[in-house]
Amino acid sequence: MTESTGGIDMDEETSGVVKKFLYVNRKAPYGTIYALESLEVVLIAAAFDQDVSLAFIDDGVYQLVKGQHTKGIDVKNFSPTYRALEGYDIEKLYVEKESMAERGLTEADLVVEVKVISKAEMADLMITQNVVMSF
């Protein structure tokens, strides 16, 4: 699959502007609908070939934890979807190091490959964005 931003930037017949979208996820899955709704909106942005990044901060890191089995609460387990994002050219997943540490989690506990960055680096990432969506 081609890199999602490259083609459109170069194509002068396309009037579409590629913006940098950051989706900030700060909620645990299942307790509220935010995590699932975020995923839905992320996939919409991907369909419009935008430059998408995902950030996982605070309880948002729980969304990516391995071993979720939701049969007992009769709710859809959407954690496998994070692994499918690569197929939509969404490959920039950032997890805040301090948030993982406070929850006793490491990269090995997550369902997908991520970039672990510090709070300060997350702040730097945020100010480079054109659009920030908060969940």
Place this chain on the structure above:
Amino acid sequence: MLHTVNKSPGERNAFDACIAHVKKGGAILLIEDGVYAATNGTASAEKLKTVMKTVPVYALQPDIEARGMQSRVLDGVKLVDYGGFVDLVAEYPAVQSWL
């Protein structure tokens, strides 16, 4: 009295409020995002270790499993299913839900 907590300690102070009010003879049941309070490597788990010396602490197993926390639950926390939830509600004279 049975105290239930359904919010993550990472998001709200319901858990802290609960442990500040629970008394001997009562019990704590962690449900929904409240189960994160019982996971190893967190500040809340350290607090629970102290609380468990006074009152029993339960957590709802289906909520633990949904969140992938089954291998991270603090030793001494008793897991219950929905039937066990009902039993606890019936066992104690009243329920205080920390929302």
